[in-house]
Amino acid sequence: MLQIARVFPGAPNDEAGLCFLLHKEQLLVAYASQGNIILLKAPTLEVHRVLAFFEAYPGFTELDTRICAIAADSDYGLIAAAVGTQVACWVPSSGEVWKVHSTLNVSLPIRSLHHQAGRLMVASDEMVSVWEQKDEGGIVVWSKVWEDKTESAPLVARLSETGAALAYAYKDSKTVHIIDTRKDTKQILPHPRPIASLAWRRPTAGNRSSLTLYTVTCDSTVRIWQPVLDAPHDLRLWGTIDSDSFFADERAIHVRWLDRSVRPEEGEALHEDIFFAVDPKGRISLRTVSNIERRPPTLLAVHASQEMPKAHTITPDNSTAVIPIPSPSDTLVMFLSQRPLQALSVTLSSYLDGIKDDSQPLPPYVTEPFGVQHSETIRGLHLRGDGRAFVTQADKEIILWDATSSAPHSVARWELQCELAAIVHEGVLVYTGEDLVLLAKDGSQRRVQTPERPILRFLYSGMYLLALTNTHCFEIDRNTLEILGEAPLPDDEASIRVPIFGHNREILDVSEAGELTFWRYADGNFRKLGGLATGIQGVSMAACSVDRRSALVKFDGTEYHLSIWNSRLSEFSSGLEFECTFSEEILSLRWTFGTSDGLAVCFKTHVVIMWPERMTYFDTTPSWASWLHVSVDKFSPLALRGASFLGDGSLVVTAGNQVIAFNPTLLDPPPSEPSNILALLISRIGPLPDWHPQVVLQCLLWNKVDRVKQVVERLAKVVLQEEATAESVQSGLLHINDEPYDDDYDESQKTSAFRSTQRHSALFNSDTTDMDEGDEWKFSRPLIAKLLKVLDERPLPALTINEEEHLEALIETTLEIDEQRRALDANGIRYLISIRSFYILNRKSKESPNVFEQEPVIEARSRIRYRDMVWAYHSDTQELLLQGCSQACNNKMTWDEARALGIFLWITSTDVLKEQMEVVARNEYMAGEERDPERCSLYYFALGKIRLVHGLWKQAAWHHEQSMMLRFLANDFDVPRWKTAAMKNAYALLGKKRYQYAAAFFLLAGALTDAVNVCVKQLNDIQLAIAIARVYEQNDDGPVLRDLLLKTVIPIAFAQDNRWLGSWAFWMLHKRDLAVRIIMTPLTDVAKTLDVPIGAFGRPNYDDPSLAMLFSQLKAKTLQAAQGTSEIAPQTEFNFVLQIARVFCRMGCHILALDLVRSWSFDRPTAPTPVSQSAVEDGYDMDTTPPPPMRRSSFFSLTGRRRSSVVIDVNLKSLPETRAPSPKLPTVAEDVPEVVEAPKPRRTGIGSLMKSAKQDTKVPEFDMDAFF
Structure with a gap:
């Protein structure tokens, strides 16, 4: 919740006046404003509570x-209010809550009320009545x-x-009527002048x-x-x-007396009655009267006191009241003026009986x-455009507010009915529907030049x-208010036209069909900046941020749909970032100033402040989150009318005729996080520190182990x-990245099995520094053991419990990587990290919820993601991975555990696959107290x-189906009869x-x-279907497995937009060109190359930075994969890398995004090698047309580095007709190889590639440029 800077209640209803009461030793000032009673705390005039008349009479509205x-x-403790002929009464309830006490209806319109000693006086135009309250069955x-x-x-x-x-x-009467309501007697007190006021x-x-x-x-x-x-x-x-x-x-003064009805003991302490007079100059004079309590009061004495200095705006015209304020040390009184509402608190004893002991009265x-x-x-x-001023507009009122200080304050007020208002240099420019009128700050008004439309x-x-009409835009000088020019609007059919927040001359047009168009006005014309088709028809509200994020609202008759769109479009981003529905009406949308992109969504009861959510690698969190709910229901029942951010991040909310200003400061900020809402927003979406588990994880995934160490x-x-404190640790963490990192750290480990790290440069190429301060700080097992022990005892600030456990697991994983660098490859490390995170998250989900409200609820997962299974599938150290998985399962891996870890999807060896299936079958049989052969039959039959x-059935004597199964399994199932x-x-x-x-x-x-x-349809277990197909057919080329992959797995991957599952399936089908293309090619384009129909396509999702890693790893792994890479346009790859960089930024890994765009190598198209005449004579129909500029003609510089080997998985003699065949080149002796000149110094022929191929295959050399 945000801190309230100040509440500006509505103006007092002059006819209702002021009244006071004491509530829990707190003096409250009550006045009526519109249809509400405002209760203020004295003397600060802080709003205590707003009582709305419609609480007692729901048929009334605030309007x-x-x-x-x-x-x-x-x-x-009672407050009464009257509207027409109805009276409503409130009394305090528990806490600061007030509840409706009772209601009363009279026959004539009420003019005044007074309550005393349980009696209520009601004065109407023709009647005065007194009422008493009675309790009838709990009802007053x-x-x-x-x-x-x-x-009258x-x-x-x-x-x-x-x-x-x-x-x-x-x-205007000169008499006062005194009536004894019990004896019904009357007395009249004559006066020489008309009566102004009276009080008992x-x-x-x-x-x-x-x-x-x-x-x-009146005198x-x-x-x-x-x-x-x-x-x-x-x-x-x-x-x-x-x-x-x-x-x-x-003589034109206003006289008041100290009101004893609120605090009588204060008057008793003074032993005198005090009267005050205020003159037009603001001076206040005191007079005291003594001996009023004596009988008979024959010795009344009036004493003169001194005047109070002028330090206020109280005047005789302000309906001034004087009330004693509860004070434990001295007698305080408060002078309260009604218009403007202001309080003056003084120490009364300082002004009585003159100045004592030569001391000055307190100011x-x-x-x-x-x-x-x-x-x-x-x-x-x-x-205003900078958020430093704003205008509030009522039906016939306009108020200008200055928002440059900590709390806004009103500058000027005008009474005028208008439709639009804008802040200019001299004041406020309003449009009345016919004219443009300048409302000057000095209160004057003048008409200015007005457009015809x-x-x-x-x-x-x-x-x-800029003044926009339905067809034109007029440019008006804010100083002279002259119309400088006009220009036609670009789109006459736009249903909604809003400014782009923070940009002076940019607007957003929203068409009825939901198409967004961005325009910039310059030099008398509109220039189109871009567009976006959302497909949302009937948008009712829109707002656009500085970064051109658009928030749209659509009402479908029952719910309000909010969607947030990003204007940065590519084939990898549809623009949709977030969407949700609300049952409550959305009143307004407002973005924060600057680039933080916080959105305030205003409802009638509260304001939801939303901002982008940081992505994580393992959690599927929404891209946006509702972080704060701001409401005024603790002190006001009024419905909100609108909300907006100011330039400094503070929030202004309007409710009824009230303005509520909130500081950009949180009342209860998260531990170790900023209390300012903008700073908190930046910290939540900004760069993470290098020691954060998110950054450490990504560094490990991208082979930056030395950086992690x-x-x-x-x-x-x-x-x-030594002597580490929370403050010193916090300070040290802030400066942990002050020194540059050593790019040559631990050079001896560069040649390990983790040598793929050589393909990626370090994050920084700055000059290195010597970090060696002794062996005790070197990365080693003793150091890690100490660190993990301290982290268990004193978690790092700003980390949730889940993040703390992940950090410890990643540190331990880094130690294992360092100790086994020659045994585990990069893909194996990625898989190991994923299964550790999987077990951590599932363990946390079973524990009791944490006490931190900011930490999201963790949901258990049934398996790791297909992404992690793909890493294991492409790993060359699967034996170690399988050992690690078995240890994680306590060497008792059942099918549920094997499915959770994707074992039967990533094991490539058929023999290992069969061995692991037998392990699963044995553990399924041994699971539980009873040994049930039914549990393991499927696996053993496979x-x-x-x-x-x-x-096994022979040992199941307890099973009621034993005898039947023994007889049945004794038969030969190669015989057709028993198969049937x-x-x-x-x-x-x-x-x-029993599926x-x-x-x-x-x-x-x-x-x-x-x-x-049965496994697919009834058991809904695709992994089980794949496992038994692979084991039963004893290879990965069996017809059932291929049919399963092609007709079931691939459609599921397309329907879920799961490019990892699709890439794995295509790789298994030996369609490795498609396994690469599916990573960044639209699924609709890939589906056109398949022989099976694809029923549904999931929403494209490229919010996974590991997709870029998979692409860089597979794009030249085999010839067929390189063939698929060549069909991806360079511009597509460029946009793909930018998309992954944006994902890194949304994850808080900005430094990795920078490293990605800095170090990624793109293929450079090369001109095709000229075709020799002999090749044509040999019958090759070569296509000599150069490839289009958006297609690759070579794949030898896919990563900008030399690959150690490329697998030949293409039948070179049976290439598709869509590609030009390779020419036959003359056979040369093996000891004298023929050198074929290339158009560039770098060799691009197949010869250099063949020398490094993994398999020993000999084929004639040919010009590779004709391969495509």
Whole structure:
């Protein structure tokens, strides 16, 4: 939640006045604004609570409700408000909550209210009545105890302390009416001047029944009325204080008295009654009256005190009230003005009886005034282009706000009805629907030059203002307000046209069909910047950020659909970043200023602040997240009207006629993270430190082991330092990357089995530094053991528990890599990392939820991703991987564990595959207390070991099917009769939903295809189908396996847009050109080359940086793969690398993105070698046309480095007709090879490639440029 900077409540309803009450030792000021009661804390005037009239009467709305009278009673803790003929009452509930207490309906419109001693006085135009509350079965009801007709609505009416006496006076009347409501007697008090105000004096605790009345006439004369001894209910005049007693040189003053009704004990402590006068100059004078409590009050004495210095804006016209403030040390009083709403708090004892002991009175404390406020519901919120000022717009009100300080403040207010508003140099320029009017800051208004067409929107453009109509754009000078020129709008059919946030002259057009078009206005014309087809029809709201991210809202009649689109388009990005639905109406969309791209989505009850989510390698998190929910329901029930970010990141929200400003500071920021919302946003989407597990993981995946070792060493130096504290560790982590890394670190390890690291340059090529500070900080097992122990005891700041465990696992993995560099290859390391993360995540998902709300809930996964299985499939160290998997399963690998690790997808050796299938079968049989042959039958039947299963059934005496299975398995299933019997049993088992056992009987009958279909359709286990097909057919070229891959696996890969699964399947089918092309070619294009129909295509997803690694590894691994690489346009590869770099940035690995675009090598097309005449004579129909510039003609510089070997997997004599055949070249002697000149110094012929081929194959040399 954000901190509230300040709440600007609505302007007071003048007719309702002010009232006060004490709540939990806190003085509250209550006033009515529109249809709400605003409760403010004294003396700071901080908003305590907003009470809406519609809470008591749901039929009322904030738009058509205006409270005309309010009353408050501290003794009963009750607040009452009236609208028309209805009265609503509230009382405090638990905490800071207020609840509706009761309601009352009267016959005439109400003009004033007053509550005292459980009685409610209601004054109407022709009637004054008194009501008492009664409890009837837990329901509070009001009953009338007295009423009387009146000449008109009383100007003021008040009940006495006991509620028995009522005093009221009419407007311009010189008499005060005193009525005893219990005895129904009346007294009239005459005055020489019209009555201005009156109030009953609250007696002290020992004299509650005493009646004392203050009256003030229009000449600011105060009169004190009290009864005599023999007539306790008959009031007489006992004293007078005229205006000359306050100021000898000023008579236009406003006189008030210290209100004892709120804090009577303060008055008792003073032993005197205090009266205050305010003159037009703002001076405040005090007079005290003593002996009022004496009977008879014959010794009333008026004492003069000193004047208070002017440090406020309180004037006689402000409806000033004076209230004592609870204070443990001294007597404080507060002067409260109504327009503008401001409080002046003073230490009263400093001004009584003159100055004592030569000490100066304490200076008064003045609250910052609210300034001008809205009296009507705010309907519009318009920001200046830099976010440093804004305008709020009501039906007939416009207020300009300055937002350059910590909290905004109002600058000027104008009463004018308008449709649009924009901030200019002199004030605010508004469009009334007919004219452009300049509202100057000094309050003046003047009409300026107006376009002939109706204006629909204003856009800021530096020193100029763009006024958009439905067809044209007018450029207006913001200083002179002259129209400088006009230009036609580019798209007349745009349904929505909004400015691009932060860009002065750029707009976004949204068509009815959902097509986005970006335009820039310059030199009197619009230039198209780009476009995007979203396919969303009927967009109702749009907003565009500085980075041209577009947020769109569509309402389908039941839900609101929000989608976020990125304008950076390529064949690898459709532009859609995020989409979600809301049941609540979306009122507004606002982006943050700058490039942080935070989005505020305003609803009626709250504001959701969204920003991009950092991607992770293992978690499938959404690309955007709702990080903050900002609401005002703790103090206001009003519906929000709009929300917008300001230039400094603060948030402004409008609700009713109120403006709420939030600081860009979090109340409860995450541990070790910034409290500023913009800084937090940048930290969440910005670069991660090198020691973060995300960066460490990617460095390991991209073969930067030496970089990781240096990072771990530096991390150990920070964490393992003596007398390390949380502050020192935090400081050390911030400076861990200050020194450059050593590119020649541990040169002796460069020739290890992990030598593929030589193909990638280090992240930095800066000058190296000597990091050797002793062997104790060298990367070694003792150092890692110490580091892991300390990390267990003191986790690093800013890391979640999940990230902490991943970091420790990656450090340990790096140690194993370092110790086994000659045994494990790069792909094997990637697989090892993936299975470790898999077990960590699954273990965390089973534990109790963590206490950190910021850490997402971890969901268990049933298997590793196909991506990780592909790494193991292309690894040359599968024996070590299989050993590691067995150890992870405690050497008891069952099928569930084998499926989770993808064992039967990545093992390439048929013999190892069969051995592992037997291991799984044995462990399935041994699992559980009972040895059930049914559990392992499928696996043993795939291995062809029927007799072994028969022997297992002999030991299953407990099984009710033992005798039947023993008889059945004793037969020869090579005989057609028993094959048929096995098929019948299989179908019977299908009917009983014993699917795995049915698949086993299909294998017993030799029906491998049926067994595979059961695994796919009934068991939904593709891995099981692949496993039994590979084992049963004992090779990877069997017809059932190929049919399964082509008709089942590949369509699934296309439907899920799983390019890893598709690449693996094509590689298994020996379609290795497609295995490479599927990595970055649209699936629809790949599907055109297949012989099987593809029913569905998943949404393209290239948010995996390892795709680039797979492509660089496979694109020249075999001739067939290189052939597929050549069919990918260079521009496509260029866009693909940029896409992966953006993914790295979204993961927080910006340095890896930089390294990727810096070190990636692109193939350079070369001209084809001229065809010799002899080749034509030999019958080769050579295509001599140069290849188009977007096609590769050579694959020898695929990585910019020499490959050690290329596998020949293409039949060179049977190339497709779409490629030119290779010419026959003269046969040469082996000891005198013929050198064929190439058009470039670098050799591109097949000869150099053949010398390094893995297989010993001899073919005639030919010109490779004719291969394509």
